[in-house]
Amino acid sequence: MKAAVVNEFKKQLEVKDVERPVLQLGEVLVHIKACGVCHTDLHAAHGDWPVKPKLPLIPGHEGVGVIVEVGQGVSHLQIGDRVGVPWLYSACGHCEYCLTGQETLCESQQNSGYSVDGGYAEYCKADAAYVVKVPDNLSFEEAAPIFCAGVTTYKALKVTNAKPGEWVAIYGVGGLGHVAVQYAKAMGLHVIAVDLGEEKLKLAKELGADLFVNPALEDPAAFIKEKVGGVHGTVVTAVSKPAFQSAFHSVRRGGTCVLVGLPPEEMPIPIFDTVLGGIKVVGSIVGTRKDLQEALQFAAEGKVKTIIETQPLDKINEVFDRMVKGEIKGRVVLTLDN
Ligand SMILES: NC(=O)c1ccc[n+]([C@@H]2O[C@H](COP(=O)([O-])OP(=O)(O)OC[C@H]3O[C@@H](n4cnc5c(N)ncnc54)[C@H](O)[C@@H]3O)[C@@H](O)[C@H]2O)c1
Ligand SMILES: CCCCCCO
Ligand SMILES: [Zn+2]
Numbered sequence: 001m002k003a004a005v006v007n008e009f010k011k012q013l014e015v016k017d018v019e020r021p022v023l024q025l026g027e028v029l030v031h032i033k034a035c036g037v038c039h040t041d042l043h044a045a046h047g048d049w050p051v052k053p054k055l056p057l058i059p060g061h062e063g064v065g066v067i068v069e070v071g072q073g074v075s076h077l078q079i080g081d082r083v084g085v086p087w088l089y090s091a092c093g094h095c096e097y098c099l100t101g102q103e104t105l106c107e108s109q110q111n112s113g114y115s116v117d118g119g120y121a122e123y124c125k126a127d128a129a130y131v132v133k134v135p136d137n138l139s140f141e142e143a144a145p146i147f148c149a150g151v152t153t154y155k156a157l158k159v160t161n162a163k164p165g166e167w168v169a170i171y172g173v174g175g176l177g178h179v180a181v182q183y184a185k186a187m188g189l190h191v192i193a194v195d196l197g198e199e200k201l202k203l204a205k206e207l208g209a210d211l212f213v214n215p216a217l218e219d220p221a222a223f224i225k226e227k228v229g230g231v232h233g234t235v236v237t238a239v240s241k242p243a244f245q246s247a248f249h250s251v252r253r254g255g256t257c258v259l260v261g262l263p264p265e266e267m268p269i270p271i272f273d274t275v276l277g278g279i280k281v282v283g284s285i286v287g288t289r290k291d292l293q294e295a296l297q298f299a300a301e302g303k304v305k306t307i308i309e310t311q312p313l314d315k316i317n318e319v320f321d322r323m324v325k326g327e328i329k330g331r332v333v334l335t336l337d338n
């Protein structure tokens with residue numbers, strides 16, 4: 001089968017023919033029709049993070065397609081079902097996290113396109129318990145980004161605990177941020193969009209953001225404090241340390257700063273300001289299978305629409321180059337010409 005493979009960090013991916021996966025007990029084989037390109041895939045290909053991915057690696061954790069083979073022990077899925085294979089490839093199902101609705105914190109989890117091969121390929125095998133069905137009225141291309149960008153930002157907005165009518169700031173209006181703006185509006189929140197790209201801020205406005213600020217032109221925290229007295233929550237998806245520092249200073253007393261973006265850097269937290277202001281700083285990672293079902297339902301009901309650019313798998317290296325430069329509007333979705 002055709003796949004894009006990371007052989008060495010920071011080198012071009014190789015698009016080549018590789019062995020089609022063989023199913024084990026409890027697995028299904030998905031014929032991939034589309035796979036979103038998440039900035040995490042670029043981090044993986046560069047070996048950016050302390051925990052390194054397997055090598056060689058087929059990236060991709062927004063892969064969606066059709067089940068073409070069902071392994072032993074699988075009874076709830078059948079050939080022809082439309083499913084996606086998210087970041088949470090599998091979890092143990094019995095630890096304290098898995099038993100309390102926090103499966104994304106499972107310490108035995110496997111991750112698609114990171115610790116196991118993912119969706120930048122014609123076929124992808126998956127743990128049948130962790131695939132999620134694609135709503136019938138969503139195309140593969142429009143559904144794919146929900147499997148990471150959508151579920152992650154939907155969950156992060158829940159983590160802010162901001163209530164309808166309150167204010168949130170979305171730092172970074174890229175693959176994650178452009179759907180974050182829409183989920184926030186659909187959840188009844190007022191939105192301030194923050195991005196370095198004027199085109200991104202224009203998109204944020206088209207998607208319903210109420211206010212916009214470009215850190216290259218003015219201090220976002222000062223702008224946010226002056227306009228609304230600080231936001232009740234921030235969701236930081238920007239791949240940039242300054243964005244995290246600014247986001248911290250954007251929240252009002254009692255507010256929550258939700259860290260989502262993963263620049264390989266530290267974020268100093270001012271102890272006095274945090275204590276005096278009762279500020280909550282919290283990390284949020286993807287979402288559970290239930291969160292993903294909910295995030296997909298928003299899209300199925302037309303409340304969130306992924307802005308996508310389709311590209312063939314062979315163009316992945318060019319896509320990554322553009323991502324590094326912040327030149328992608330919305331989400332690139334790779335299509336497998338199959
Ligand atoms: N926590 C999670 O579960 C999770 C899930 C998915 C992605 N991520 C991480 O989130 C990050 C973003 O992913 P993506 O696919 O949206 O990336 P992306 O490249 O599509 O978007 C990043 C955006 O950040 C903007 N940006 C850069 N510097 C900025 C700054 N100083 N202020 C404001 N905006 C700035 C860029 O212009 C771009 O629009 C990555 O680090 C990725 O690994 C985390
Ligand atoms: C810690 C890595 C989280 C990445 C989620 C999928 O983009
Ligand atoms: Zn992702």
Ligand SMILES: [Zn+2]
Pocket residue numbers: 091092093094095096097098103106107108
């Ligand atoms: Zn577990």
